[in-house]
Amino acid sequence: MASYNPASLEKKWQQTWAEKGLYRAENESDKPKFYVLDMFPYPSGAGLHVGHPLGYIASDIYARYKRLQGFNVLHPMGYDAFGLPAEQYAIQTGQHPAITTEENIKRYREQLDKIGFSFDWDRQVKTCDADYYHWTQWIFLKLYDAWFNPSKQKAEPISELLNILSTQGYAGNSDDALTGSFELDIPAFSAADWNSFTEAQQEEVLLNFRLAYLSETYVNWCPALGTVLANEEVKDGVSERGGHPVERKKMKQWSLRITAYSERLLEGLNRIDWSESIKDTQRNWIGKSEGCSIFFDVEGSNEKIEVFTTRPDTLFGVSFLTLAPEHSLVSDITPAERRMVVNEYINKAKNRTERERMSDVKHISGEFTGAYAIHPFTGKKVPIWVGDYVLAGYGTGAVMAVPGHDSRDHAFAKHFGLEIIQVVKGQGEHDIQAESYDAKDGELINSDFLNGMQVKAAVKKMIGEIEAKGLGKGKTNYRLRDAIFGRQRYWGEPIPIRYENGLPKALTTDQLPLELPEVDKFLPTEDGEPPLARAKDWKFETTTMPGWAGSSWYFLRYMDPQNPGAFADRKALDYWQDVDLYIGGSEHATGHLLYARFWMKFLFDLGLVPVDEPFKKLINQGMIQGYSAVVNKLPLLEKYTLYISNELAAEWKKTDVIPDFLKAELAKHGAGEVSVNHLIQERIDIRLAKGEFDLDIEGFKQSFHYEANGEFIQSGKTFLLAREVEKMSKRWYNVVNPDDICEEYGADTLRMYEMFLGPLEMSKPWNTNGIEGVYRFLGKFWKLFYDENDQLKIQDSPAEKAELKILHKAIKKVKEDIESFSFNTSISTFMITCNELGNLKCAKREILEPLLVIMAPFAPHITEELWQAIGHSTSVHQATFPEFKEEYLVENSYSYPVSINGKTRTQIEFALDVSEEEVKATVLADETVQKWVEGKELRKFIFVKGRIINLVV
RNA sequence: GCUCGGGUGGCGGAACAGGUAGACGCGCGGGACUUAAAAUCCCGUUUCCCUAAAGGAAGUACGGGUUCGAUUCCCGUCUCGAGCACCA
CATH class of the missing domain: 3.10.20.590 (Ubiquitin-like (UB roll))
Incomplete structure (x- = not known):
């Protein structure tokens, strides 16, 4: 056998493992189960770069480790294949997205295969297969046919609601048994009313309860993408994908009532092992705030204004009310003489885009309506204002302003010269006129029966008083909005709904799948209908499901991927239960991770799955950033470019004085005035960097980056580059492809090096420089087994105490490291162990065999090769993880x-x-x-x- | 502005319950092998002082504190990153 040659041996083993189906998971087994999952990749046209496999390597190590420990491990992979990029590409090229998607998947698969993952490919799923989206549609129908029963805090079939409505009717918004604390836009009716309603009237009512429902709402409309976007797909007023502007538009839309699950989504977080930061992000996104609603009478009117506040204790500090410009009562209460100014203001405010409104937070605007409310406790007149700092979509769209204790109210009051009353006294001096006191602790003053109480107690007391007097009631608000589910796009799951007289009718489950039709163009129709309206004889809903629909339940399909009769067999669901370890990026915190939890809870409520949280443990791998190579260039004259070594450029930039070296150059070429601003930092192909900072000048001259007649100027032996840490992307020429690394060093080196870079959760730049160290280590490791003549030197003589100690130290450390996901230190341990055994010239089977097993999850190919070379006929990946024995470590x-x-x-x-x-x-x-x-x-x-x-x- | 993470050699990073700071790797310097180079192997490598060696001082962003002892715990400051952001 020759010396270590990863290229041939890795390919050989990858084929052998595939042929033998070594990583197939069994749905029936006496072994305990373990489910290791990677986040569903979207197969983009760019293929994988070196950052993508980071999490896959970590999960693969863990999956392999669990197998060695005797678990039946489910470790699948598949593709989230519907989505915008493929469709955008289709619009540009006319090519069907199914074709490009298939090509991309093929490329992904090839790349993944080279890294030696232990995926059970028999279970692969693709969300764009009709066999798969059949069940995505099926779950949608279940959502359509369900409502959330607030008194049971769970979803149940809509037939249960029909029972209630036809026997008890609906008592309006105070009917908590039906609404929870949500406001519904339907008037109260009796059971008799209900039974006399037409089908259309009944359906209209039911849409207010269904978990998948059609409604007219404000949506994030993105004209450039021609579709609506969900809240988490919009960042800073532009689309997350592409960065196109987004505006608010009122449209009829399918939505999912995720808000019904707000409380349970919060509660569930306490039972799962996720990083605090992701849990915080979700808590933040759900945005629970407890407080109370209070009704204010309007002077000279029958109208009442309802406000929501988390600080009822400050009620005596109210000096005005503010309504959102969109508030429905504004026009009713505004007296005639103020109507013109107020309307003018409202129109101005409404026409501002979300973007403007957000970027212009500091600017205070508002208008006095001319109307007054009556303070429910003091009976004092309180002016009512409109102001765009109050959002229509949150709470009731109206606030009781307490400028003394809310900084936004304070800013507003100061700007318009309104009264500021102090009702809470904190420790130390505080000038309430200058700045509000927002802290939720201190003693109540100027507040009648609350005086002397602490904030917390006062809140409770006040809610009690308000409820006793019938002025309002304690209430919880959530920031979370329902999820808009329809997309005006082609490449997604069709929504299985047809319309009869304008009313939605669900397909029956036996009509599924509703297959995606062919269209002539992937563009909206001339009159603005979504692309599906182009399909011949299409009598169904024309919007399609969003990208996250298919990924909200894919982890369940892996349990039983080919089942034609159910989304998964109940026995398979009961066996696999949930994902034990989920690894992926934190960018899905408020999207996929929230939706998947929502769907799981829903399926659980219907008794379709055995548990209500899908992912027991979640690890977020850090991003691998690019390490761009930057060359400083100075275009002097039209046909002449000066390349300046970084140490000189840096000095110039620091002092902003033309350095001598440059003066001489300029004089030579007769160039005019030059300032440091003319210096251009150009990103070049990172392969032109030799070592850390040196430029490969010859290679650079051959590249397209080089401009003819360039001259290089440097002060040292080599020409230096600057380097920049930024996103790995084609446009920065800093993408590193795992295929290239596998080819040069082998997959085992790639795997180990990615882990060696640092802690899994941390983001770090990719720097190929260090990879030699890992490669050298594998060479040394090989030499523990083979002598310089490439002869096996394994010995069967019993091991010395010192050798056993080295081994057991390693077993202990590696086991601990894997279990705490500290893979970088495991690699160090292998290196140390290898060095120590090398120093002892140890080639004992008793030592090296177990060492191969503990290293197998990290470097599956080399360990398999050596394992079989020393006489095994079964795979090292089917061995048993060795047990660590304390006795070998005891010191005296x-x-x-x-x-x-x-x-x-x-x-x-x-x-x-x-x-x-x-x-x-x-x-x-x-x-x-x-x-x-x-x-x-x-x-x-x-x-x-x-x-x-x-x-x- | 709020919340959550970080800040350790030239670099990536170690240090598990407060107990030898800098493991392991890269890079760099020196040496061996070689006609030479690559590959490989060996030695050194926190900084400063003194140096042949030995030795000494400082040192984990900064300033304090608790402790026999602090990278680790507490208080304050600076700084980088992520998330949320007129949410009443």
Whole structure:
């Protein structure tokens, strides 16, 4: 056998494993189950770069480790194949998105295969297959046919609601048993009314309850993409994909009532092992706030204004009310003489885009309506204003302004010269006129019956008073909005709904799948209908489902991927239950991870799955950033470019004085005035970087980056580049392809190096420089088995104690590391172990065999090769993870560091069972210690067994 | 503005319950092998002082504190990153 040659042996084993189906998971097994999942990749046209497999490698190591521990491991992979990019590409090229998607998937698969993952490819799913989206549609129909029963806090079939409505009717918004605390836009009706309603009237009512429903709402409309977007697909007023402007538009839309699950989505977070930051992000997104609603009478009117506040304790500090410009009562209460100004203001405010409104937070605007409300406790007149700092979509779209204790109200009050009343006193002096006091602690003042109470108690007391007087009630608000589910796009799951007289009718489950029709163009029709309206005889809903529909339940399909009769067989669901370990990026915190939890809870409520949280443990791998190479260039004259080594450019930039080297160059070429601003930083192909900062000038001259007649100027031996850490992207020429690394070093090196880079969760730039170290290590590891003549040198003689100690130290450390996802330190451990065994010239089977097993999850190919080379006929990946034995690590002596006043001065070896007196005597007699202690008084002698000795003098 | 993470050599990063700071790797310097180079192997490598060696001082963003002892715990400041952001 030749020396270590990854290229041939890796390919060989990858084929063998595939042929044998080594990683197939069984749905029936006596072994305990373990489900390891990677986040569903979208197969983009760019293929994988070196950052994508980071999480896959980590999960693969864990999956392999669990197999070695005797678990039946489910470790699948598939593709989230519907989505915008393929469709945008289709619009540009006319090519059907199914074709490009298939090509991209093929490319992904090839790349993944080269890295040696232990995926069970028999279970692969693609969301764009009709066999798959059949069940996505099926779940949609279940959502359509369900409502959320607030008194049971769970979803149930809509037939249950029909029972209630036909026997009890609906008592309006105060009918908590039906609405929870949500406001519904339907008037109360009796059971008799209900039974006399037409089908259309009934359906209209039911849409207010269905979990998948059609409604007219404001949506994020993106004209450039020609579709609506969900809230989490919009960042800073532009679309997350493409960065196109987004405007608010009122449209009829399909939505999912995720808000019904707000409380349960919050509660579930306490039961799952996710990073605090992701949980926080979700909590934040759901945005629960507890408070109370209060009704204010309007002077000279029958109208009441309802406000929501989390600070009912500050009610006595209210000096005005503010309504959102969109508030429906504004026009009713505004007296005639103010109507013109107010309308003008409202129109101005409404026409501002979301974007403007957000970027212009500091600018305060508003208008007095001329109407007054009556303070429910003091009876005082309180002016009613309109202001665009109040959002129509949150709470009731109206606030009771307490400028003393809310900074936004304060800013508004100051701007318009309104009264500021202090009702809470914190510690220390505070000028309430200058700045509001927002903190939720302190003592109530100027507040009648609340005076002297602490904030927390006052809140409670006030809610009690308000409820007792019938002025309002305690209430919880959520920031979370229902999820808009329709997209005006082609490449997605058709929504299985048809229309009869304008009313939606669900397809029956036996009519599924409703297949995506062919269209002549992937563009909207002339009159603005979505692309599906182009399909011949299409009598169904024309919007399609969003990208996250298919990914909200794919982890369930893996359990039973080919089942034609159900989304998954109940037995398979009961066996696999949930995902034990989920690895993926944190960018899905408020999208996929929230929707998947929502669907899982819904399916659980209907009794279709055994648990209500899909992902028990979640790890977020960090991003691998690009490490761009940047060359400084100065275009002097039309046909002449000066390339300036980075140390010189940096100096120039720092001082902004034309350096001498440049003056000479300029004079030579007769160029005019030059300033540092003319210096261009150009990104070049990172392969032109030699080592960390050196430019490969010859290679650069051959590249397209080089401009003819360029001259290089440098002060040192080499021409230096600047480097920039930024996103890995084609446009920065900093993309590193895993295929290239596999070809040059092999998959085992790639796998180990990616793990060696640093902690999994941390983001870090990719720097190929260090990879040699890992490659060298694998070469050294190989040499533990083979001598310089490439002969196997494995020995069957029994191992020495020292050798066993090295092995068991490694077993212990690697096991601990894998279980705490600290893979970078495992790699170090393998290196140390290899070095130590190399120094001892150890080639004992008793040592090397278990070592192969513990390294197999990390470097599956080389370990398999060596495992079989030393005489095994079964795979190393079917071996058993060796047990660590404490007995080999037990020491009977320890070399104690001896410090004097906390500074280590010497080391003295003692037996572990030695007494403190004995230690003290020896230490004090020690020469080095003597030197430090001499002439000083020994104040304290500290002896920590097996740790340290410290003398205080 | 609020919330959550970080800040350790030239670089990536170690240090598990407060106990020898800088493991492991890269890079760099020196050496061996070689006609030479590559590959490989060996030695050194936090900084400063003194240096042949030995030795000493400082040192984990900064300033304090608790402790015999702090990268680790507490308080304050600076700084980088991520998320949320007129949410009443």
